[in-house]
């Protein structure tokens with residue numbers, strides 16, 4: 134492996150030695166038992182899988198091709214090493230984790246290349262396209278839509294182009310609030326470099342610690358503070374994308390950081406969400422903000438989901454512009470309370486008598502209560518005014534504020550939740566997520582029907598399953614609902630997972646939602662693309678990919694099938 138690029142565990146989320154622990158959360162084991170029938174006291178975890186058990190087919194890359202790339206990036210930055218190839222085979226979806234743990238590696242990349250600058254990217258791309266090699270760009274490797282894996286039947290050499298060495302903040306145009314950043318920068322590195330100069334991007338996906346700027350752009354990512362800072366599609370203004378050069382003509386596609394323009398269909402928008410199919414994003418110019426003087430996240434409770442959603446909708450339409458508006462349904466509220474640490478004040482408060490007594494006195498049913506987080510950022514006066522407006526709306530819808538305690542907890546735990554999936558997998562259980570965006574008028578209907586569809590799917594496969602949801606990311610016209618589901622595997626983990634996942638995805642579409650709000654399409658969501666954007670929409674997209682990549686060298690088959698396999702579409 135290239136020494137200066139750190140990757141996640143080959144078999145799971147995050148870094149070695151960090152994981153989810155339940156012993157300090159007294160409500161967790163009873164919650165899991167009640168939700169999916171798993172007794173944590175009697176379900177010993179399996180040991181981490183052994184890398185020695187993993188088998189990978191021999192690399193198809195010829196020594197001559199490897200050494201031609203070494204002459205571009207340096208011998209230390211091109212490799213056919215087994216661990217490197219395995220790390221670059223999959224993202225981190227549940228399907229990916231189940232497969233890699235079970236040694237189900239159908240097709241690993243043949244080699245991994247780590248270019249150090251844009252010129253090296255260009256030369257690698259040109260060498261690869263000239264040799265009819267498949268190129269799959271790799272950012273943090275956190276994708277959960279099947280966007281990274283080579284097609285199983287790929288007979289050409291597959292090259293994973295890892296952007297990890299390209300992670301510098303190039304410069305900041307302070308007058309315009311625009312920063313030029315290399316696309317391989319991971320979240321913490323990027324925020325640290327901006328923060329040292331008093332700026333922030335404000336883009337904080339749950340995967341922030343292990344995802345990159347280029348990956349965010351290539352998947353149309355959205356962060357938890359998107360209500361204030363926008364989705365990545367709003368944040369990115371300028372782009373450099375390396376495409377094949379020909380006959381002395383540069384392959385560099387440049388989108389200048391213009392705030393808005395009327396230059397026909399937006400090429401920038403075509404790159405955003407392209408999942409590596411249009412070229413390699415080497416740098417982006419992004420909108421940045423001065424680090425706010427004040428940043429607080431407050432907790433609120435609502436008597437039920439409908440009241441909470443009505444409040445969120447009114448907040449989105451009001452003059453208040455919070456950075457976060459998030460509400461958990463009653464099931465997810467139960468989960469949040471169960472994962473609180475005993476010693477924390479809020480937990481004692483919630484589990485004790487004061488809050489429940491107050492809620493009951495208001496006629497609330499404790500099983501229906503919904504926990505909400507609302508964030509305020511900006512100058513002191515601005516944040517205070519936002520909160521005043523929100524508090525009024527919350528009250529109107531029967532909710533109550535519970536101060537900053539839960540918000541502090543939420544902020545502390547927000548990047549830990551991804552470790553929960555490995556914890557469950559270690560104990561033979563699945564935990565995964567699916568999310569969708571829909572107009573406000575469809576939010577409640579979609580929520581209820583997705584829960585019903587998942588429960589029907591659990592029944593179909595004869596397991597005790599669990600599904601919960603929260604609303605995150607609100608817009609003037611609608612919101613994103615994010616569902617988490619879990620169940621103990623039976624005999625066929627991937628088959629059972631497919632039944633549940635498909636039921637949820639279809640319910641999104643049937644109830645007026647998108648196939649995804651921010652996880653992208655990849656292979657996993659491609660079957661729903663036509664229902665989402667119509668067959669003509671798919672035809673336009675297919676035409677774009679085929680025209681600009683006639684040899685199907687750039688991450689083929691992701692989002693829509695390529696020219697060489699029309700019969701496989703959807």
Ligand SMILES: Cc1cc2nc3c(=O)[nH]c(=O)nc-3n(C[C@H](O)[C@H](O)[C@H](O)COP(=O)(O)OP(=O)(O)OC[C@H]3O[C@@H](n4cnc5c(N)ncnc54)[C@H](O)[C@@H]3O)c2cc1C
Pocket residue numbers: 146224225226269270271272273274275276277280281296316317337338339340343344345346347348349350351352353354355356357407408409410412413414415551651652653688691
């Ligand atoms: C636990 C967990 C939580 C998550 N939470 C969120 C969330 O809150 N919000 C959210 O938006 N997503 C979330 N995701 C999904 C994932 O983190 C995003 O899709 C992220 O944007 C991927 O970035 P990455 O750098 O890891 O890209 P990768 O996974 O490496 O790649 C993703 C796709 O982008 C392409 N790509 C990567 N870099 C480039 C480049 N430089 N040029 C061209 N193409 C490129 C790849 O080829 C691939 O098709 C989560 C995932 C997990 C596992």
